[in-house]
Amino acid sequence: MPKQRPAGAVTDRGRELAAGLAALVASSPGRPVQASHAPFDGTLLGEVPISTQDDVGAAVETARTAQQLWAARSLAARRAVVARFVALLLDREQDILDLVQAESGKSRLSAFEEFADVILTARYYERNAGRHLRPRRRKGAAPVLTRTTEYRIPKGVVGVISPWNYPLTLAVSDAIPALLAGNGIVLKPDSQTPFTALLMLKLLRQAGLPEDLFRIVTGPGSSIGPALIGQVDFLMFTGSSQTGKTVARQCAERLIGFSAELGGKNPMLVLADADIAKAAAGAVYACFSNSGQLCVSIERIYVHADVHDRFLAAFTAKVEGIRMGAGPDWEIGMGSLISAAQVERVDLHVQDALAKGAQLLTGGRRRPDLGPLFYEPTVLTGITDDMLLAREETFGPVVAVYRAADDNAAVAQANDSEFGLNASVWSAAHGEEVARKLLTGTVNVNEGYAATWASHDAPIGGMKDSGAGRRHGREGILKYTEPQTISVQRLLPVAPAPGMSNHAYARIMKGAITLMGRLPRNR
Structure with a gap:
């Protein structure tokens, strides 16, 4: 039986781990700071700078430039980064649990559930991203004459707004599939729990993730949230239903994709x-x-x-x-x-x-x-x-x-x-x-x-006021991509052939459509 550490050891170790992580925040020097306190005893864990709207814009542009190079890498290279990240998580288990507890006040078992979930989610997508993202042949306009393929291309820069209740899994588990799909990330963790997300960023960089690809901004959601939504190409949000509706309207104004897990009763x-x-x-x-x-x-x-x-x-x-x-x-x-x-x-x-x-x-x-x-x-x-x-x-x-x-x-x-x-x-x-x-x-x-x-x-998410979109499974990675359909036409065009009258073309097409309707249905 391992020797039991005193309760204060968690906050003490959390303070040690938080030291230096604030330097990873995407902000200009000299910004005002916000303090983070341990719920167990109210002691100060550390301070992070308050990012401005300009800092958010700079973070998005930096990630956008890095994303183009990242998307050009092979999926195997991206998967290798995630595999190394999982190995680092396993090596740092006790530190991670200490920091999660110090920031959130949860029990050791609840902190471990977060830790395990991040590993299982990352490992799932590392092993299955190829299956979900691979090009897929689709039925073409005309059998033999048309070859149609659906490709999946990254959205670009994904914004993630994560809550305080699960500062580890809800910050990182949504980012992993987005990264594997070829996107950049700008994450805004909750103001009460910034340091767990910053530690995850540090480990991802140690695993080989390009430094500029994943950026973190910190500060009040009321000011930097709209700035983030105003510049990213897709948003993943976890939070209350009331805030989620506001975020959805902001996304709709820009016609960008939006996925959210919201409240529940x-x-x-x-x-x-x-x-x-x-x-x-x-x-x-x-x-x-x-x-x-x-x-x-x-x-x-x-x-x-x-x-x-x-x-x-x-x-x-x-x-x-x-x-x-x-x-x-x-x-x-x-x-x-x-x-x-x-x-x-x-x-x-x-x-x-x-x-x-x-x-x-x-x-x-x-x-x-x-x-x-x-x-x-x-x-x-x-x-x-x-x-x-x-x-x-x-x-x-x-x-x-x-x-x-x-x-x-x-x-x-x-x-x-x-x-x-x-x-x-x-x-x-x-x-x-x-x-x-x-x-x-x-x-x-x-x-x-x-x-x-x-x-x-399998996908998870909410009906009614509990959300839009899904995380996990095929849906959890494809939402970070745009489907692109490419068709290659051979021999004959999908139009009247040279010298053929429009009426003759219409009669031939009707005959072909009628014949196709008599073919056996897909089961």
């Missing part, structure tokens, strides 16, 4: 035939991983009336057993929230519900004895539609449990939301059947969220 359904012990354990993980600060985490649980009381008792008991704390101890079940603003939002939702008649089963308190930003995992029942908790995304360690009359009622309640990101269904025999009725981009059967998230060959 994700439901779990516990059916009458569910294994209650497994469902209760799975619900704990689904609701309180990353302190509930997870786009795909569960905030609503609908339980069939026949098993409601048994589930609620088992679930509440397990929630009360969650160990909270700071530091690198692997057995800590839940860490800190990210900021005072996030604590206030969580507590507002809880207190509003209680004031309007909700019942508190466990939790519902701040825990300043553990650190400035800790909040207990909280379970509520008796939620009504006039409560903030009913429909707004809480994005914290709070879940509402509802009694559902039957499976159909549970489905109807789950779908009654403006969001449609993720869902979970627990059932011995009917899980997939019920899952098909849910209006969410991903559904996990007998799992909370990890089964779909970790299926990297």
Whole structure:
């Protein structure tokens, strides 16, 4: 058993790792700086310069020049950079986990999930980019006479705006497929968590990525976000639905592509035939991983009336057993929230519900004895539609449990939301059947969220107000490309031949079209 390090060792090591990384920010000398503090104890981790709109423009132009040379490299050469990057990640595991924890306040296990996800995503695209990007023969205008091929060419410079809750995976996992497709990157990480992204940039450069190809700008999204959108060729955004709609309008004004994973109010359904012990354990993980600060985490649980009381008792008991704390101890079940603003939002939702008649089963308190930003995992029942908790995304360690009359009622309640990101269904025999009725981009059967998230060959994303576009799988790399169709015509033109009348050409074409309609259909 390795010797356990004290909690303060994480923030101390985070401070050491952050030192010097600010020099990687794309900004001019003498800029004002913004401070980054560790959520565990509020200590200063470091400072980064605040980039200006001019800095953003310079970063995009620098990346654009480098992108042309990068796109000219073979895919094998680009893949080799990503493979070396994965090797560096594996070598630096403890440092990376320390920095992620120091910046975000999450538990060691939640930090490891980020670490593992980046490796698995990078390895998937490194191994499968060729399959997704290869030229594809398409049916031509005329059999034999027309050879048509679809090619995939990079967009150019991709802008990535990433959030604070997953500063490692959401900054890098979206950039890897874009780089493999031949693009340059300008990344704006959240102002609260810049150093993890900067460490990833350092490792990518050590792996052989051209220095100018991937640039990072730091500062408030309200000022440098529009500047970034105004100059890149495609945007990948992860954040709230409200901000996502603003970003979408800005992209639409320039007619550039846009992909976004946005908010969620994700439901779990516990059916009458569910294994209650497994469902209760799975619900704990689904609701309180990353302190509930997870786009795909569960905030609503609908339980069939026949098993409601048994589930609620088992679930509440397990929630009360969650160990909270700071530091690198692997057995800590839940860490800190990210900021005072996030604590206030969580507590507002809880207190509003209680004031309007909700019942508190466990939790519902701040825990300043553990650190400035800790909040207990909280379970509520008796939620009504006039409560903030009913429909707004809480994005914290709070879940509402509802009694559902039957499976159909549970489905109807789950779908009654403006969001449609993720869902979970627990059932011995009917899980997939019920899952098909849910209006969410991903559904996990007998799992909370990890089964779909970790299926990297399949697309993930949201319906309704939960997003546009997809990440992962074929869609996750092709969105960073433009399809280009090239047709080579031989022997005869797609037009009247010399000396042929237009009417004769039309009759011949009609005959050919009629004949083609009688050919066997593709299955």
